[in-house]
Amino acid sequence: MKLLTHNMLTSKCIRGVNVGYPLSINASDVRVADVDFNPDFISRMIPKIDWPVLYNAVERLGHVEDLPKETPVNYESNEDFLKKAHHALLEVEIIHGELVCPESGRKFPINNGIPNMLLNEDEI
């Protein structure tokens, strides 16, 4: 699971959970893979994501590296930032671990890079 994906995930579907975001990460296996860098793609993606959540996730995983806590003003032209963002968003993958609902503590296992966000019928 890429951190970009994590940035989208929520556990709000759980009954009683209002926000369920962000999901905390307990990663046991983190893999960094090379992904083709597409500055346009990243620049378009930055406004779609919750940067603090991403930063916290990267920080949680220990791959912060020089990733700024906040997005620079002109990130579209900041290729260095875009590369860092690219690395954080697309190249850091959680292979095994779990996501934890911040409200209910419900854990969503991550196996083979696939987060299992399925809920039981009684949880919806």
Added chain:
Amino acid sequence: MASNDKISRSVALEQTYVHDVYEQYYDNPRSKPWPKIKEFLSGLEPGSIVCDVGCGNGKYLKVNSSIYNLGGEKSIRLSELARQTENEIIKLDNLALPFRDNSLDAVLSISVVHHLATTERRVCALRELARVLRVGGRLVITVWAMEQAHRKFESQDILVPWRKPIHISTSCDLTSTTNSEDDGQHPYHAYTQTSDSDSNKSFRNTFRKKGRGNHHRKGRSIDPGRCSSPGSSSLSSPNETCYSFVRRAIQKLAGGSRRVVGNRPWFLESWIACTHKQPIQKRYDPDGCEYCECCGYDNVEDQPIELLRLDDEEPKELPRRQTFPASQLIADIDALKSKSMSNINAIQANNNNNNLFQSCDQNVTSHTVKKSPEVTKITLTKPKLVKQKKSVCDEDADEALDQPTDMKEAITKIPVIRDSLIRYERGGVLKQRSLNEEMLSTDRLREKERLKQNIQKQTSLNEELIYKRTHTFESLKDSIFSVASSKKLQMIKIGLTNKIRNSTTNMEKVTSSSLKNGFVRIFQNWKGAELLSPTACDELIENGRKCQKTQVEEKEQNDSNTTERRHSKEDGSDSSKDSSLQSDTSVDSEDSFASVIFVPKSDPMSPIGGTLSAGPASPLLKGGCQSAPQSPRIKQSSCPTSPRVKQMSIGVHPLTKQFSSPKPSTELLTTTTAVFFPTDDKECDLKPNLLPVQHVQKQTKESTKTLAQKYAVPQIPKFKRTSLNTPNLKDNSNCISTSIKPKTNIIVSDGNSNYTDKQSGFVTLQDESRNEKLRKIREILCQKPGFGMKSTRNNCPIVRKISDSDGKEETIAKRIPKLLKLEIFNPEEDDDSDSSCVSSPDSVDSVVSIKSSSKHTSPPYSSVKGRFYFPENNNVNEGMSLLEAAANVANSLDEAVDKVIKSNSKCKRKLPTGDVFSILQRRFSPDTMPLLDDDGENGDTDGSRRSSNTWNEECHKHLTAFADKLSEKLMREIDDYQLTMDNIDDPYIHRLSEELHDLSKLSAEIKKQNEYLTRLSQSTTTYAQKIKSKTCTRCRKYPECRCKLFSSRNKHGKVKSEPNNTTSSQNTSQENLTTQNTIISSALTSYSKNSTANSVHRSENVISVNTVKLTTNVLANHGRRADCFVNGSAEGDQSERKRDGMMLEEEVELIESGRDLGDRRPLIAKGNSTDSCDSSEKVSGSSSNSVISSGATSINFGGPSIASSVGDLSVDSKDSVSDAGSTASLISFETKTKNRLEVMDSLTPGHLKKRDPSGLSDISQDSLPSDEIGGEITYHRYYHVFREGELDQLIDKYVDNLHIVSSTYEHASWCIVAEKVQVWTI
């Protein structure tokens, strides 16, 4: 509560038919991204976050690399599969998307929403999709359209079969569905269908057929290109798998309440009908499914099962439930099944009609012909069901006999089902309904009355006989029978009340107790009589062995128990009789089941008189047959409905074995079973037995007017013979003991010797009922004394011949009693049929039921055919040169078959089948000849002409009339067969098997008839008159059949009944001899039917397997089937040939099928070798060249050889040897059927586990072929097909923030592109 139930149901449905299926789903590598979706994805601006909810294997995740593709998938397997290509996959549920609100730029929902079972859930899914979508984001939704160019759905909720290549295990849990099934109001018929699935293979097939047919229609017309690659063969196999799936679901739901078995005939019929429709299936193109699959589902080759709404069917269910007070659950299930059946039938009818009207390139006429047979089948099955219901009622309450109204209600109920069908097939269905209802009601009433009378008479007769014969055993018998029978009866009752499962357990217990009792009895018998003692010892040994056997062996144990009972009965012939009498009386008053059992016995004997009792029994048997195409099933089913089964068993000895054990009536059953068993072990013995029986009958005719006395006298001699033979039997039994069956056979032989008295008692009982008939017959006999003499003479030589064959002679003598018993039963039926025209339908039903019991799959056909054969034979008998005529007919038939084959352009592949058909037609020749004329008119007509020439003018007239009728039917069947051959679908195979069965039966009957004819030559005039009357009735029936499919089915039944009547009349004239012959023939036919049914089922299974994929199991099954067929001699050969033909076709079509064929062939060869050994033994015993030839022909798979063998048999039939040969063949069939049953039983227990023994066996059989044999499992995916605008309305009405940008129809799907808009709430 309702909402919760609905939710739980929908969840369960989705889990079972969507999620679980997709866990097994094999993504079609061919599947390619849908161009429209691809275009949509490509049009998204870079950096868009897109989630494909329900991404499947992730084929849309690589379309556009400039966007961030998230794949959402619930299936673990698919998600992992999609993940393998480095896609970002999330396991999620569309109903609870784990995304933030307004987080996604685009969402794909490709072929997902249509998998949700309720509107609420669909709306919820749409809302979730809209929620996660950002404002301005676009959502693409594709759902399967109900209005498809290639297919038309009767219901929006459908189950689309999907075959999994090689997986044997199905992961679907139907337990959840069961809940839904219980509720009659379930929105999804899928539940009910699934519940019905056990017996619903036909249903599913029909559904598939429907869908396919529709698809073909539209698809071809609209999109021929798409239709180009519909794997017909593959389609057929899925049907079976679907069937198994349904079975599983039903099993889970019902929890072993297999009473439904009775309904199976319906399914079978429907299946057959489906087969008729199969050509359409072939035509069908899964394109629509494929397109839908393109969105995520590929390879929907199978036709969908439409989940019809229960509301329409519910009223029908209620009446059934009423009829079945004891087991409402079962009744409900049955009702569900019936509903589904009705729906299926309707669908089939629609398909048929459509096919006919559409006049596809394929044989339109053949479709029509097929339809008519189907209809006849359906009608037959329906009456059976009604009878079954009646019998159930009787069993449940002793008053059942007194309550004909219940039966009427059941009948009316059945019509309701028909009504549903009629909806689709309006005209014909209505007519059929009326006919069936009337027939059923009248038949049931008559049967009930007759049964009562018969029971009383039988009891008196039995008592008299028993007392007269042996007093020493009376005490023992009384003790044994009273205890065992009472226990058994009680157990049976309890089991029935408790449900089939309980009954099965009880049955087992009873069997154990019966075994114990049998041992005790045996010992007592030893003390009482020396002659009996050896047999008793053998029996004890056998019993011990049997006791040691496991559950699978339980069936065998039951058999052995029955045999033991028989032995005990035999040992104390008087006691056995007494016990039988007691059981009869007790059964009548105390145990409805027991009474039913006795009645059935009488019923089979006298369809007319005993139709009332037999009616219920026959329905049970039929039901068993239907439910369990294979005989084992019948046995199992019999356990719950043991009484019925027993009754049926009388007709169908193998079945009776199982049934006999559970209930007191088992005595009779045991006797019959014993006869069958011996026949299995030693066909030769059976032949001799038959001969003595005939002698006895002759004696009875001559000596005493009262049949009971006659029977008693003959029986005694038989007993002596058996006793003498006992040492040999012991030896044989020892040799055979290795195989359980042989043991049982030996036991039976012993039991025959000992039980001969009992049997005589039974016979006497039957005779009592028959006595009235016999009186008539006697009059006729007075006119035709020569017939009896002839038969006796013929029989005597056979016996002598048997004696020549070493120890077999003795065994033969022993077996002879059995045959005699069987024969006796048949005569009663014949008498009954003769007595009343109205009874004719009943008799037909009863006969059919008996036959059906043996022929689970194709009871109606077989019975019909058998009946036809009988009439033909009778006609022949009437004519002095009947034998010659028969031979001529057979020759003509052979020629016709050859011509037909040649004419059938459908090629060499079809040739075998065509041969088979032609052979069958030839066998039916008298009637079929004209029909053949249509197809291969020349040969058939010639044969008919030849036969007619030989026959007397009157006979000619009658025969011609019959031939015309039969020919019409045959033509239809032939056309159907041809179509089936072309299609190579399972239905064809079924038909072929049925035809084969019928042919074999007919051949056997013809042989017998030939003998009779020679005897009856003097009484030809009387017969001619009878035949004329019969022919008239037949003619009437025929037109009706033509009028409508259902009517045609009814007509078939009527026709069958008519032949039976003719036969019965002939029998009456011939008296005991004829009756014996008829009985034997009926028994043989029943066996053959069973075998054929089994073979048919197997063939179907095999076909499906082939289509799906070749599996060793399938091969084994084929081999088994082949063996059975081989054992069946000519009949078996025919069936085998048909199968071979089918196999050949399959080979041509499918390489895999070719492999299967090859495997099957070896198996067949093995079976042939074994069978040939049996046949050789039989032949040696009979020393009849004809028999040998038949055996050789049987060994030979060539269709013509079968015809030739038939012809030979007919020619030889003049000689007593021919009769013996036929009997031997029949015996071999019986033995084969028994073996099959045993095999099935052995197989079934594992599958069925703890269900009713009878139901288990049947179910196991059904499930086995599909599950075990069929390597591929057909999964069904649930679809809710959307009507035009339905999805749009859903979005507009329930999803406010979605604005539909475009709504298009593409690839059989509705494709909607919606944009999320900001909703301003003031």
